[in-house]
Amino acid sequence: MLARIFACEVIGLEGIIVEVEVDTTQGLPGMVIVGLPDAAVQEARERVRSAVKNSGCVFPQRRLTVNMAPADLKKEGPSYDLPLAVALLAASEQVPLIEPTQLFLGELSLDGSVRHTAGVLPMVGVAVERGIRQVFVPRDDAPEARLIEGAEVYPVGTLGELVDHLRGERRISPFEQLATADLDEPVFAHDMSHVRGQEHVKRALEVAAAGGHNILMTGPPGAGKTLLARTTPSILPRLTRAEALEVTRIYSVAGMLPSDTPLATQRPFRAPHHTISHAGLVGGGRFPRPGEISLAHRGVLFLDEMPEFGQAGLEVLRQPLEDGIITISRAQGSVTFPAKFILIGAMNPCPCGYYGDTTRPCTCSESAVSKYQRRLSGPLLDRIDIHVEVPRVEYEKLAGEKQAETSAVVRARVEAARQVQQRRLQGTKIACNSEMGPAEVRKHCVLTPPAQQLVKAAMQQLGLSARAYHRVLKLARTIADLAGAAEIGPAHIAEALQYRPPIRG
Ligand SMILES: Nc1ncnc2c1ncn2[C@@H]1O[C@H](COP(=O)(O)OP(=O)(O)OP(=O)(O)O)[C@@H](O)[C@H]1O
Numbered sequence: 001m002l003a004r005i006f007a008c009e010v011i012g013l014e015g016i017i018v019e020v021e022v023d024t025t026q027g028l029p030g031m032v033i034v035g036l037p038d039a040a041v042q043e044a045r046e047r048v049r050s051a052v053k054n055s056g057c058v059f060p061q062r063r064l065t066v067n068m069a070p071a072d073l074k075k076e077g078p079s080y081d082l083p084l085a086v087a088l089l090a091a092s093e094q095v096p097l098i099e100p101t102q103l104f105l106g107e108l109s110l111d112g113s114v115r116h117t118a119g120v121l122p123m124v125g126v127a128v129e130r131g132i133r134q135v136f137v138p139r140d141d142a143p144e145a146r147l148i149e150g151a152e153v154y155p156v157g158t159l160g161e162l163v164d165h166l167r168g169e170r171r172i173s174p175f176e177q178l179a180t181a182d183l184d185e186p187v188f189a190h191d192m193s194h195v196r197g198q199e200h201v202k203r204a205l206e207v208a209a210a211g212g213h214n215i216l217m218t219g220p221p222g223a224g225k226t227l228l229a230r231t232t233p234s235i236l237p238r239l240t241r242a243e244a245l246e247v248t249r250i251y252s253v254a255g256m257l258p259s260d261t262p263l264a265t266q267r268p269f270r271a272p273h274h275t276i277s278h279a280g281l282v283g284g285g286r287f288p289r290p291g292e293i294s295l296a297h298r299g300v301l302f303l304d305e306m307p308e309f310g311q312a313g314l315e316v317l318r319q320p321l322e323d324g325i326i327t328i329s330r331a332q333g334s335v336t337f338p339a340k341f342i343l344i345g346a347m348n349p350c351p352c353g354y355y356g357d358t359t360r361p362c363t364c365s366e367s368a369v370s371k372y373q374r375r376l377s378g379p380l381l382d383r384i385d386i387h388v389e390v391p392r393v394e395y396e397k398l399a400g401e402k403q404a405e406t407s408a409v410v411r412a413r414v415e416a417a418r419q420v421q422q423r424r425l426q427g428t429k430i431a432c433n434s435e436m437g438p439a440e441v442r443k444h445c446v447l448t449p450p451a452q453q454l455v456k457a458a459m460q461q462l463g464l465s466a467r468a469y470h471r472v473l474k475l476a477r478t479i480a481d482l483a484g485a486a487e488i489g490p491a492h493i494a495e496a497l498q499y500r501p502p503i504r505g
């Protein structure tokens with residue numbers, strides 16, 4: 001008897017429908033899988049055998065041939081366990097034949113329970129697009145599957161439950177509850193008002209958030225760099241629904257969605273430690289999973305103690321910083337994950353940390369200082385628009401009573417500035433000022449005559465390169481947008497000039 005069933009595979013962030021056929025024939029009992037199965041799918045045989053036996057069914061004592069199509073796609077990953085089990089139960093007439101409007105996915109335990117499986121969101125997404133609306137997914141992943149409009153989601157706890165359902169003995173009720181994501185009232189662990197003093201750093205972070213600019217903070221130990229960076233999620237513009245779904249898809253494939261509240265409601269803030277592996281940072285693995293830089297998509301990637309990440313770790317950031325994507329090459333062709341984030345870096349100015357500090361002498365040699373600073377390569381520094389020094393806070397400011405601005409107030413300004421940019425850049429692929437190329441800069445960065453004079457003088461006196469010139473204009477655009485100004489004035493240019501990188505020794 002021949003049984004056909006739909007299963008699914010994820011490559012990168014895309015789901016691909018796979019057809020599984022099982023045929024039972026006379027001959028020596030055994031199971032052969034053809035159609036380019038990966039070793040992980042071969043392993044499924046053993047899991048399926050145990051799960052079937054432990055679910056009150058019989059593993060057929062006949063010859064089983066399994067074919068997976070399309071034949072040119074390498075089948076990998078553990079989501080095939082459940083469809084394989086169902087198909088062979090159908091082929092051996094233990095459950096009725098399966099409708100072509102049904103999709104099954106999930107990893108099986110030996111005892112027959114169905115385990116949380118990564119990538120449910122893109123898999124259910126592609127199924128519904130193809131008109132396969134009834135999806136049987138692991139119980140834990142039902143809320144995630146329900147995010148796809150038009151999906152009829154059946155949460156499966158065990159293979160036994162599913163068998164009862166298919167036989168019509170005890171129906172599984174469809175998962176109804178729509179995940180209600182509250183995109184309006186985010187709660188944050190760190191608020192900008194908790195940070196005393198450092199007004200100019202807060203301002204720089206506000207500009208970074210408003211225009212999507214990368215920022216590097218340099219300062220002595222204990223000045224508050226880490227604390228300041230951790231307040232940034234609270235001033236970022238809220239996620240739109242489209243962005244929330246994008247972020248959710250990445251976390252789905254990473255297998256990192258919380259099952260109770262699957263839809264992302266906040267912009268990600270990722271702070272990997274500098275000892276992280278290459279695959280952990282950029283993504284990869286046997287079934288390529290997104291790394292930290294993709295988990296930071298639409299949010300912040302915070303690299304604390306940035307020089308410690310080393311040359312190799314930092315060089316891989318160049319492609320994502322330039323194109324907003326990361327390409328991972330592997331034996332079966334490359335996969336691409338999105339990686340568009342605001343980079344926030346923090347570092348000490350030298351190995352001991354006190355170079356340039358007013359109260360404590362630096363114990364490093366000049367050569368040690370410059371060697372340390374050179375760990376960040378020129379091309380990388382070029383992609384960081386804002387450079388800001390974070391000096392130690394004086395006692396008066398730390399102990400002072402002065403109430404600082406809350407993040408909510410700052411965020412309101414950031415969101416207003418983003419709206420101006422969205423209107424201006426409508427119809428392009430560019431979302432914010434930092435992404436403008438030379439053509440957009442020429443079109444949108446209109447300077448008043450005094451501002452033109454100031455830029456000209458700065459170019460000559462500071463010896464700014466063409467690239468630095470563009471960087472200043474983009475930053476000035478964001479600063480003018482925060483001020484609600486249509487044209488860029490001299491004050492905007494002057495502030496933008498302050499954020500240029502220091503001359504490194
Ligand atoms: N401006 C500030 N307002 C309030 N508390 C502060 C401020 N700066 C530092 N602190 C306090 O000092 C602690 C250390 O600050 P933080 O870890 O941010 O320093 P850092 O600049 O990252 O130092 P390091 O270079 O050693 O990493 C903070 O957790 C906070 O309690």
Ligand SMILES: [Mg+2]
Pocket residue numbers: 225226227304346
């Ligand atoms: Mg720190």
